[in-house]
Amino acid sequence: MTNSIEELENSDVILLTGSNTREMHPVISSFIKRGVVSGKTKLIVADPRRIDLVDFAEIWLRQKPGSDVAWLNGLMHVIIKEGLYAKKYVEERTEDFEALKKAVSTYTPERVEEISGIPAADIIAAARLYAAAPAAAIAYAMGITQHINGTDAVKSVANLSMLCGNIGIESGGVNPLRGQNNVQGACDMGALPNVLTAYQSVTLPEVREKFAKYWGVSSLPEKPGLTIVETIDAAAKGQIKGLFIVGENPMISDPDLHHVEEGLRKLDFLVVQDIFLTETAKLADVVLPAACFAEKEGTFSNTERRVQRVRKAVDAPGEAKADWEIMGEIASRMGYKNMKYASAEAIFDEMAKVTPSYAGMTYARLDDGGLQWPCPTADHPGTKFLHKEKFVRGKGKFHAIEWIPPAEPTDSEYPLILITGRVLYQYHTGTMTRRSEGLNGCAPECFVEINPVDAQKLGIANGEMVKVSSRRGNLTAKAVVGEMTDVGAIFIPFHYFEAAANNLTIAALDPQAKIPEYKVCAVKVEKTK
């Protein structure tokens, strides 16, 4: 997030899109709802599903899945045409406005209605409402990013925010709501194939030199590595022979699970380090028992860039050990001596020295409420919101973006769009939540949300078991007939191994972010006999 969670309670307008916030980030949703009921905030929801927060919205845009770039361009078209944009801000703080203006010029409300299904009048109303706000925040999640043009959609979000002068101000900004406890931190720490800590690129010689010197090796690899989905592909082709998985469960979380299993089975050697024997661990050659968050020291970085302490409350069960201890022991056995640490704090101190945005942080400083990066020096208070007065790169760059349709269109054989996602009571692959009595009791089984119009056409009644198939696989689950999804679309949560939605999904990737298109693929639904 460019801004902080608490600021959302004071935004004049919040445009919330691709985020079922009340289920996925309930605590953040309370900030938004409090702003709305106090009369301060007007909420615009853009979501193909009728999520709970629609009840709090001034305007609800129900776009067709995969049309985000189009309707975002449509809002900008109206804002530019009516002269509602922040002219001084655009002139002084941004570049390439003309390219944006040209790109969005063809996205008239009428054309956008055709692509997205959103009535032209609603596009105009939302554009005016957003543009008129002194401080407007955009909050989004995987509904925006999990498309083959996810990167483009995020750039479009940034375009819109800059166009109205909302980046670099309190209660404004571009705010991705991150789904997992430390997904921000894992990225910050360089658990990515193209960057080291704090997004320092592996392709830069001076970066590699700095880290090589610090880590006591002669050189570091310069060619960017493979992402998760690419790794699975390479394994299936025999190019990746050994895979070490720490706390991940691709056998439920990755697209096209038959393909994932094929890739994992083809490996010469698979190690899985986890807290439970997951569906993925069952395929491993070696399984290493890890400590969970309650059993170790460390830090997590949250969605608003706040680095906070994790503290040990209980001992790990049996012989399980913290992941950092295990990694250190394997490194030693492989002859590398610079990974022996006395404590998690020692690792943090080493990391902070090579990570500019974390350089001012210590465990002692984090004790009192954590710190938000960038925090470059020991006396820096941390950063509540980014790009104040000046963008990190200098000028804010507008990108001219064209909409492209999703990878797999519907057809007569597979006539419905499948949207996958999550539910309040489960978390990711369910490894933890399905073992929690209270949580699993509230959402014990998979379901298929289907609109009454489609249900009637297919002769499906609420609560009946249905078979859902795509070109890649199928599953059977209970139909929930209701207005949550629009005509022509269904929704299935992906948490359930026995009815894994990722049997159906397509491994089509965004060319830049390599994110799979989890929010659109073509399926058919049938009554089970």
Next chain:
Amino acid sequence: MDDKLTLTINGISVRGKKGQTVLEVCRENSIKVPTLCFHPKMPPYGGCRLCIVEIQNMRGLPPSCTTPATDGMNISTHTDRLFKIRRTVLELLLAYGDHNCLMCEKNSECELQNLVYEHGIDTVRYKTNFVPKPLDDSSSMIVRDPNKCVLCGRCVRGCLSVQVNGVIDIAARGSDSFITTFNGGLLNDSNCAFCGECVASCPTGALTQKQSRFKGRPWELKKVQTTCTYCGVGCQLELNVKDNEVVKVTTDPELGGPNQGSLCVKGRFGNDFINHPDRLKVPLVKKNGHLQESTWDEALKIVADKMGSIKKTSGPDSLAFFSSARTTNEENYLVSKFARAVIGTNNVDHCARL
């Protein structure tokens, strides 16, 4: 503009700010006025009548939580008259409920119990027609005991004003009042999202966490502050530990962090996986096609040898690492360091995209 106020409380001159209530000025000046319905996260309610004070030139006994502080006010908070009235209020609360501390989860951290003790109550002078009501234990997470409810309304305001869910409310009038869901059904049949804001707000044992019942009394629990392991909000919470087991999760606005004392159902009620019998306890090694229990020494030797030989025969880029958005920063840093410095590959990623 000067927004400072000068007031006299119990004969002492104190400062306050415009917009503050009398209770807030008292608290800021370390004057402890008894309260039950007051909660710092919620709008004032003025329901329990325990925070009543005497204010010169003002009629009656105004509740300090809803009375705006004004310049020159002369306030008394602890006169004999106030003490007697508060005692009567507390006795009536006891008479209209079933408050047996020996059989209560909140024993020792109950605000009613503390107030009763502080007011020296050892007998209840009133007989009432109180009829015990049935418990609502329909949910596997929250137990509602209306017999321990003092109708302070903190659960209602927590649900409506803090979480903005509005699942519960106070129904009926006077001594018939009770907390109810929409249509008076069980909590499990309501649209409750089980965030537990109501439980955290309750001053008595009327709302308690079901899973932690009889797992440890307040004074036996060690509280360890940490960061929630679920979504990316990073809520601060306290793991309550007894005998090396996490038995309960609590929170407090004082902990700081982004959540300001609130949690969701996963953070508050989803931590029983920690002590689940399925947890991996020893390394496993595949032998004859089956995973079998092994030792750290054997397992780590296999991992180091095998990765070493793959690197040697097929090159560093034939190995890959999936790090985890579940593990700590320190551990993600190490997986990256391991892949790059020990193996020599940039094939490292995690589930950020999934």
